[in-house]
Amino acid sequence: MTVLTGTDVGIKFGQRWLYRHVNFELRNQRVLAVIGDNGVGKTTLIRAILEKQKLTEGQLNWTNQKPVVRYVPQERPDAQDFPLRISEFVSLSFDQGWQPWQTKAEKAQIAHILEDTNLVKLANRRIDRASGGERQRAYLAQALLVNPGVLILDEATANLDNVAKYELMDVVRHYRDHHQLSIIMISHDLEIIQEYADDYLLLKPDGSEFGEVKDLDVTQLEVGNQDHA
Structure with missing residues (x-):
C-alpha cells in the first residue's frame, strides 16, 4: 500500500529550480532513501513533506488521512x-x-x-x-x-561510529517490522542505504529517479558527504 505519493514535484528558489518532475512513492512499512549530490535539495524536500516548505509545482498526497509524522x-x-x-x-x-x-x-x-x-x-x-x-x-x-505512522531520519547516522550507526538502524528496522511504520531517510552512507533501505529516490537538478535499492546504480552517488539543502 502506498502511504505518500509525490507527483511532478518541483521546488524553485528565485530563478533557480532545485529540481522538477520529481515522482516517488513511500510505501507502507518500507524504507525510502532520499539520495543525491550535495546541494540538490534533499532536506528541502523533507521540509516540504513536513509542510514547512511550499512546492512550486506538483503535489504531495497522503493516500488516506495524514498519519502522525515524526522527524x-x-x-x-x-x-x-x-x-x-x-x-x-x-x-x-x-x-x-x-x-x-x-x-x-x-x-x-x-x-x-x-x-x-x-x-x-x-x-x-x-x-x-x-x-x-x-x-x-x-x-x-x-x-x-x-x-x-511515518518516521523521517535526516542523516541520523552521520555523526556515529560504525558500531553505533548499525545499532541505531537495527532498532529502526526492528520497530518498523513490528509496527505500522514507514520511513524516509536521507543518507550518504552507501552501506546503510543498501542494508536498510527498500526503495530510493535519487534527486537530480533535472528531475529524479525512483526505484528499488537492489536496482540502484551506485556510480551515480556522491558518497560520504552531507548537505542541508
Whole structure:
C-alpha cells in the first residue's frame, strides 16, 4: 500500500529550480532513501513533506488521512542544555511534555519505547552526558513515543561510529517490522542505504529517479558527504 505519493514535484528558489518532475512513492512499512549530490535539495524536500516548505509545482498526497509524522535530525545542539534524564527527555514527546505525574498508560509507553530502543539501562543517565549514539537513540525514542505512522531520519547516522550507526538502524528496522511504520531517510552512507533501505529516490537538478535499492546504480552517488539543502 502506498502511504505518500509525490507527483511532478518541483521546488524553485528565485530563478533557480532545485529540481522538477520529481515522482516517488513511500510505501507502507518500507524504507525510502532520499539520495543525491550535495546541494540538490534533499532536506528541502523533507521540509516540504513536513509542510514547512511550499512546492512550486506538483503535489504531495497522503493516500488516506495524514498519519502522525515524526522527524529525527542529525544532531540536536539543544540536547546539551537539558539537565534531564534520558527517560525524562524521551517523555517530552507527549503533548504536555514531561510531567512527574504521568499516567499509568504513559509510563507503560515510555517503558516500552526505552526497551525497543535499548535504553532501559541508560534511562537515568543525563542526556547531556550521553554518548553520540546514546543521544541519537534518545532522539529516536522520543520520536517513536507517540507511535507515528511515518518516521523521517535526516542523516541520523552521520555523526556515529560504525558500531553505533548499525545499532541505531537495527532498532529502526526492528520497530518498523513490528509496527505500522514507514520511513524516509536521507543518507550518504552507501552501506546503510543498501542494508536498510527498500526503495530510493535519487534527486537530480533535472528531475529524479525512483526505484528499488537492489536496482540502484551506485556510480551515480556522491558518497560520504552531507548537505542541508
